[in-house]
Amino acid sequence: MKPLKSFFITTIVFLTLYPSASLAQVANIAAETQNQEEFGVYIQNSKGEDPEVKLSRNYLCHGKGTTYYPLTTSGYRNNFGNVQECVDAGFGLPKKPYATEDIELYTKAAKNVENLLLERVATGRDPALARLSTLNSASSTSNPNTVAPAPTEVVEAIEDAKKAEEEKKEAADFGGFNWNPALVFLSYNGPDYIEDVEIESNAEGGDGTIFVGKKVGTQLALMLEAHYFWDWSRGKYQYGVGPFVSVSLATQQGNSLGSVMGVGAMFGLRQKDVMNMNIGLGYFRDTDFETLRDGLKDGDTTSFTDSSDLIQKRDVGGLMILFSANF
Known part of the structure; x- marks a missing residue:
């Protein structure tokens, strides 16, 4: 005993x-x-x-x-x-x-x-x-x-x-559900983002003319991403594929924190004691997207006198390409 x-x-x-x-x-x-x-x-x-x-x-x-x-x-x-x-x-x-x-x-x-x-x-x-x-x-x-x-x-x-x-x-961290900083390219599917718009006054009086100084259909963003991999190893390399989710920290156009969220599929590569990098392709939704009001476009006449009245925020989605790495 x-x-x-x-x-x-x-x-x-x-x-x-x-x-x-x-x-x-x-x-x-x-x-x-x-x-x-x-x-x-x-x-x-x-x-x-x-x-x-x-x-x-x-x-x-x-x-x-x-x-x-x-x-x-x-x-x-x-x-x-x-x-x-x-x-x-x-x-x-x-x-x-x-x-x-x-x-x-x-x-x-x-x-x-x-x-x-x-x-x-x-x-x-x-x-x-x-x-x-x-x-x-x-x-x-x-x-x-x-x-x-x-x-x-x-x-x-x-x-x-x-x-x-x-x-x-x-190896477990590589495939586990961990948050990592990522650089993301966002391509919008819909109206362009209006970064600069003015109303040009009519010399003869009356309605002004809408002048769009800059509009963009793509932008870069810094986001946090978390993924889960089904992984396998070959030699000194470890590979993984699986889903990811992401949320924005900052964007090129100054969107508010967390206004862009995305999901997609990711591929990861890890080399022992050297680095690991991941690339993902997915769909995102921007809840802080600024466009011209419905029915308005560059060159139209308007009775508005304040250019901020021409802008409205809406939800717009698109394609995202995400990259993250650790060295």
Whole structure:
């Protein structure tokens, strides 16, 4: 029953701190730990004294007088004089009471546990045994609890594992629903956007003449886009296709924030550790589009005297081409 209980304890702690590990990895780790000579039931020494620090199978240091010390009946054999030495040697601490009483020490200890678990997954070996073995062999030095640097292959294995995790996260971000800034070309389907219009007075009096100084059928916009990709990889490249939605931040003609919204289909390309770029084609709707009032056109006569009376805002749609990238 005890091996089964220890397996579940190791599984819960390990998956909490390193959720990407598989259950098979955890099972191997738990089994390996229980089969080590350096690991066993804690007993008193020849003087009838309990160890100052108990080091559990979860790599946590429990000092005398703490909550979990009496509950930890087995663990790694060690010669630590206090929990500070245990943490300095590369091990962790339980959340209670250290997370509130000594946050600096607890933060260091939490990082130690993360590194130990990462090293274990990367190398397939129990890193605690190597650290404790190093401490025991260094007992004749002035500082016996100083841990020798990890072997180069272990450090490299840890770094490779971290890079793999980062790559996995970046690959997920590439296809995930994230907001990104995008440069967008808008082509309107309908009347032109009136940027400048005047009313020229008639020298003989009477109605004035409408004079359109500038009208545009296209404009550039800065927008936020979010997409979802169904992706696949080939070599060092990752590809994705899927839908996108977008909303405007600013436009060339000074439209109000959020007045242009669009949807469409997008294609994405990502090169590992270099860049990713996306291009989309879709339909947009501009709710802040300014045109001449119905029935009016350049050169018509009008009884209006204020040119702003010639303009009306309406919803106009069109084709959009969107580009976003990260380097």
